[in-house]
Amino acid sequence: MCARCNKCFRSGEFCLCNCIKEFDPGIKFVFLMHTKEYKKQRTGTGRLAKNTLIDSEILVGVDFTENKRLETLLNDSQYFPVLLYPGEDAWTSAKTGFKETVGNKKLLALIIDATWFCSRKVIEHSPNLLELPKLSFSGSYRSIFTFKHEPRPEYISTIETCYYLIKELQPLGLASSSDPEPLMDVFKQMIKDQIRAENERIQGLRPNTHPKDWKYRSQREIPDYLN
Ligand SMILES: [Zn+2]
Numbered sequence: 001m002c003a004r005c006n007k008c009f010r011s012g013e014f015c016l017c018n019c020i021k022e023f024d025p026g027i028k029f030v031f032l033m034h035t036k037e038y039k040k041q042r043t044g045t046g047r048l049a050k051n052t053l054i055d056s057e058i059l060v061g062v063d064f065t066e067n068k069r070l071e072t073l074l075n076d077s078q079y080f081p082v083l084l085y086p087g088e089d090a091w092t093s094a095k096t097g098f099k100e101t102v103g104n105k106k107l108l109a110l111i112i113d114a115t116w117f118c119s120r121k122v123i124e125h126s127p128n129l130l131e132l133p134k135l136s137f138s139g140s141y142r143s144i145f146t147f148k149h150e151p152r153p154e155y156i157s158t159i160e161t162c163y164y165l166i167k168e169l170q171p172l173g174l175a176s177s178s179d180p181e182p183l184m185d186v187f188k189q190m191i192k193d194q195i196r197a198e199n200e201r202i203q204g205l206r207p208n209t210h211p212k213d214w215k216y217r218s219q220r221e222i223p224d225y226l227n
Pocket of ligand 1: 008009010
């Protein structure tokens with residue numbers, strides 16, 4: 001077993017740190033990571049997003065009502081906090097008045113980095129989060145990551161969430177004009193590595209360690225859009 005990289009939490013051969021190109025999105029991203037997800041990082045993308053986005057951070061927990069770091073950030077007047085969360089009352093980049101409401105503050109974007117199920121748990125335990133202004137997408141997106149079995153197809157990964165959010169906020173001047181492509185680049189590399197490893201498992205070149213290995217019986221090709 002290769003040692004785990006302590007920056008991206010992937011085992012040696014799957015370390016993606018060389019593929020990471022940091023950039024400053026002009027938004028402070030904070031990933032609220034469910035304690036359970038923090039430990040298993042096989043398919044999680046929050047840490048990759050964090051390593052790519054300058055000035056972002058990860059807070060670990062389930063109940064964020066008394067999280068000291070979160071409190072400090074929320075009380076910092078340089079920020080306009082938003083929780084990435086859908087809803088009729090959510091702001092979107094297309095809603096009139098959003099830019100004016102944020103004013104000259106920096107967006108503090110809180111993203112719950114967890115599976116759909118664990119996200120529900122975080123929300124249930126952290127009612128304070130729903131009191132924050134919400135932000136949602138104006139467009140609709142589908143994940144390019146087909147391995148994750150989420151109950152809804154529109155449930156996109158954390159790293160894609162950051163990517164599309166930056167893209168939507170750039171025309172408003174609420175995100176910097178830095179190219180957000182490095183997020184997608186490292187994400188695509190992660191998926192390619194995973195397809196390759198799964199193929200090798202099916203070929204018997206690699207031991208079966210994945211609890212969902214039974215789901216993958218036939219080898220797959222790496223789709224063109226990943227190259
Ligand atoms: Zn690494």
